[in-house]
Amino acid sequence: MNINISLDKLITKYKIDSFYPQVAMRKKAEELLNTLIKDLSKDKTIALRGAGIHSDYVLNALDASNRKKISFMIDKFSKEKGEDIPIFEVDKIPDLKIDTIIISSFANRFDMAVELYNMQETLNFHINIIDLYSYFQLNDLNFQNCYYTDTEFGYKEIYCVRKQYLKEENLQRKGMLLEQLIYLYLYIKDFYYAQKYIIEYIQNNFERKEEYKQFHFELVSLLEEIEIQMHRREGKDIIINWMDALKTEELQDMPHLFELSKKSVFFDHAYTVMPWTSMTLASMMTNQYPIEGRLFQIKQFNRETSVFLDKLEKRNYKFQYLGEFKQVKKFAPAYRNKMIKKNIGYLPCCSYQWEVINTILNSERPVCILAHNLLETHTPFLNGHANLLEFKSVGTFMPQEISKNLTSQMNESKRYLDIQLHWYRQFYDNCTLCYMSDHGKFTRQQYTDNAVHINFFWYQKNVERNRYQKLFSLKDFSFVIESILDSKPFTKFETYIRLEGLDTYNKTAVETILNNCSMEEMKEYLQYTGIRTEKEKYIRNSQGDEVFYLLPDEEQNQINNEMYQDRIDSLRKITGDCFIDIFAEDFFVESRRIYNTVLRRDKA
Numbered sequence: 001m002n003i004n005i006s007l008d009k010l011i012t013k014y015k016i017d018s019f020y021p022q023v024a025m026r027k028k029a030e031e032l033l034n035t036l037i038k039d040l041s042k043d044k045t046i047a048l049r050g051a052g053i054h055s056d057y058v059l060n061a062l063d064a065s066n067r068k069k070i071s072f073m074i075d076k077f078s079k080e081k082g083e084d085i086p087i088f089e090v091d092k093i094p095d096l097k098i099d100t101i102i103i104s105s106f107a108n109r110f111d112m113a114v115e116l117y118n119m120q121e122t123l124n125f126h127i128n129i130i131d132l133y134s135y136f137q138l139n140d141l142n143f144q145n146c147y148y149t150d151t152e153f154g155y156k157e158i159y160c161v162r163k164q165y166l167k168e169e170n171l172q173r174k175g176m177l178l179e180q181l182i183y184l185y186l187y188i189k190d191f192y193y194a195q196k197y198i199i200e201y202i203q204n205n206f207e208r209k210e211e212y213k214q215f216h217f218e219l220v221s222l223l224e225e226i227e228i229q230m231h232r233r234e235g236k237d238i239i240i241n242w243m244d245a246l247k248t249e250e251l252q253d254m255p256h257l258f259e260l261s262k263k264s265v266f267f268d269h270a271y272t273v274m275p276w277t278s279m280t281l282a283s284m285m286t287n288q289y290p291i292e293g294r295l296f297q298i299k300q301f302n303r304e305t306s307v308f309l310d311k312l313e314k315r316n317y318k319f320q321y322l323g324e325f326k327q328v329k330k331f332a333p334a335y336r337n338k339m340i341k342k343n344i345g346y347l348p349c350c351s352y353q354w355e356v357i358n359t360i361l362n363s364e365r366p367v368c369i370l371a372h373n374l375l376e377t378h379t380p381f382l383n384g385h386a387n388l389l390e391f392k393s394v395g396t397f398m399p400q401e402i403s404k405n406l407t408s409q410m411n412e413s414k415r416y417l418d419i420q421l422h423w424y425r426q427f428y429d430n431c432t433l434c435y436m437s438d439h440g441k442f443t444r445q446q447y448t449d450n451a452v453h454i455n456f457f458w459y460q461k462n463v464e465r466n467r468y469q470k471l472f473s474l475k476d477f478s479f480v481i482e483s484i485l486d487s488k489p490f491t492k493f494e495t496y497i498r499l500e501g502l503d504t505y506n507k508t509a510v511e512t513i514l515n516n517c518s519m520e521e522m523k524e525y526l527q528y529t530g531i532r533t534e535k536e537k538y539i540r541n542s543q544g545d546e547v548f549y550l551l552p553d554e555e556q557n558q559i560n561n562e563m564y565q566d567r568i569d570s571l572r573k574i575t576g577d578c579f580i581d582i583f584a585e586d587f588f589v590e591s592r593r594i595y596n597t598v599l600r601r602d603k604a
Helices: 004-014 021-039 053-061 089-097 111-121 134-140 155-167 171-187 191-203 209-231 246-252 255-261 277-285 307-314 349-361 404-427 472-485 507-516 519-525 562-576 591-602
Strands: 044-047 072-074 100-103 126-130 238-242 265-271 318-322 369-372 434-438 456-459 466-473 497-501 528-531 535-541 547-548
Touching: 004 171, 004 209, 004 349, 021 053, 021 134, 044 053, 053 497, 072 089, 072 497, 089 111, 100 111, 111 126, 111 134, 126 134, 171 191, 191 209, 191 404, 209 349, 209 404, 238 472, 246 255, 246 404, 255 404, 255 434, 277 472, 307 318, 307 472, 318 349, 318 507, 349 369, 349 404, 369 591, 434 472, 456 472, 466 472, 466 497, 507 591, 519 591, 535 562, 547 562
Parallel strands: 044 072, 044 100, 100 126, 238 369, 238 434, 265 466, 318 369
Antiparallel strands: 265 456, 434 456, 497 528, 528 535, 535 547
8 A cells, every 4th residue: 555645646636735736746757757767678778867966866756666777877076886876977978888868957957968969979879868857848847947846845844834824814815824734734744733724724614615624534534544554464563763862851741652651661771872873873783882893884784784684684574764864874775765865854753654654554574664753852853833943953062051942942842743653653553662762962971871861662562561670771772672573571681881982073063062162071072981880980081081970970070089999990991991093094084183182282
C-alpha cells in the first residue's frame, strides 16, 4: 500500500492544494521523468549532466528500477566519485561510451547543451542529448524555474500562514488562508491539526464547506484503512524515536510519553558516551567509544563496520535511518530513506512518522527504523503550532541565559512533539516502540550529567513494565535491540560508564569558541576521557587537567582532596591514556586552532 499516492489522489480530487499549483506540477514532472528513463532502452548507458542539487532532485524522484539505469554523472569541476553513482569530468565523456546524456540543470542547460554539441562535432562521436526542461515543455509542462522550486514547506511556512489567518478579519480572505493552512498541515503529515482546522473550516461555513466535509470523511476512511493494514503486520517491527537533546527531566513536560514511560521497560541510569549527535550515532552503530574506537575514521555504516546493522541483517530485518542528510549519508545506500534529500535539513517529526508507516507497509521483511526528531527538542525548537519563533538555525550553541520567550517556545515544541507521537501511536499497536535522547542541553562542560544523562525506554504491548536502576551505556544500544528481538531480559549493565569526548572539529563551532570563550572555557572543548560510577565521576582532558566529583555535586572539584587520592588513582588506571594525536590526523585540522590558542596563552 503506497500511502503517499493514496493521500495525493485524495488531495487532488478535492483540490485541497489549489493554492499551491507548483506542487502538483512537480509531481507531474517527476512522473514524466520516470517515464522518460523507463522508455530508454535497457541496454543503453545513461548519464546525468550535472552532479549538484538538480541531479540530486532527479535521482530522488526516480523509482529504484529507473535509478539503477543512471550509470554516471558528468560535472565540470568534480573530481570525486559519487557514493553510488560515479562522477566524471566533462572531458571524460568520449571514453565512457555513453548513449544518452540528460541535462538536469535549468539555469545552465543551454550552455551545457552547446558544450556537448560542440564536443560531438570536434571529436566526431554521437550521444543522444536530452534537455529535461525541453522534454517537460513537449509534454505541456512549462517551468519558469527549477521544477522543485517553492515546493517544500515546513514549520516556518505554517507559522506565517497561521499568524495571518488568526489576524485576518475579512471572512473571504480568512477562509482562503485557512485552506492554505490545512494543506500545509497535510503536506507535513500533521493530521492532528489538519483535522482540527478542517472541522473549524466546516463549522465557520466557509465557501467550500461541503467539499471539505466530504474530503474529511474520505481522509478519515483512508487513515482507518492504514491503521488496519499496520495492525495486520506480524508484530516484529521496531520503531526507534530519537528525541535530540531532550533532558531527562524534560520527559515530564510531555504528558503522553511520560505516562507511557511508566508502562515501559525504563532505564533510569542511561548515559550517552559523548553528547554529540554524530558520535552518539557512531557509538550506537558500532558498540565502540569515540576515542578508543577511532570512530571519526569510519567512512560508512554497513554490515562490516556496524555490529548493530549486522545483528539486524542476520535476523532478516530491513533497517532505515530517517534524519538529516549529513547523518543519512554515513549509511550504506541500502539503509537510506529516499525522502531524505541533500538540500534539506531535519524534517518535522510528523513527516518522519508518516514515512515510518510508509516504509513498514511497503516492506515484506520486518522493519527496524530510526526516526531522528531534532527540530522540536534541539535548537531551533520549531513546531507546527507555535505562538512565537525565536531561534533560527540548527546546530546553534545553547545560550548561557535562556530568555522567557525561548523557554516558552521550547515548551511549546516539546508539547507538539508529544501530541504527534501520541496521535501516530494508534498505528503502532503491533510494534515495539523505543524512545531515547542522545544528550541533554548544555553550554560548556560536556561530561556533566546535565549533558550525558539521557532518556531511554521501550514499550511493547503485553510486555511487563520494568525499571532498571543499574548503569547503562548507550554504546550497548544494539544489545537492547537484540534482547527485544530474542524476547530475553536485558542484562548488559555496567559497574561504571566510560565517557569520551573528541576535540571540537566543526569549523563553525571552532570559530564560535575562539570568538566567544575565555581560555578556561576553551579547555572545555578539548578531548577528554573519564569514568562515571554510581557515586563519583573522574575526567581528564588531553592537557592533563582533571576533575573528580562526588555525585550529585558537580560543582566542587575534589581532585586535590587527600581523602580520595587512592580512589582517584584507581579511576586514573581504569580511564587509561588513549588520547588521539590531533596533529597527526587531518580530521582535526580545525581543532588545532583551539590547541594553539590554549597552549600559546598557557606559555604566556
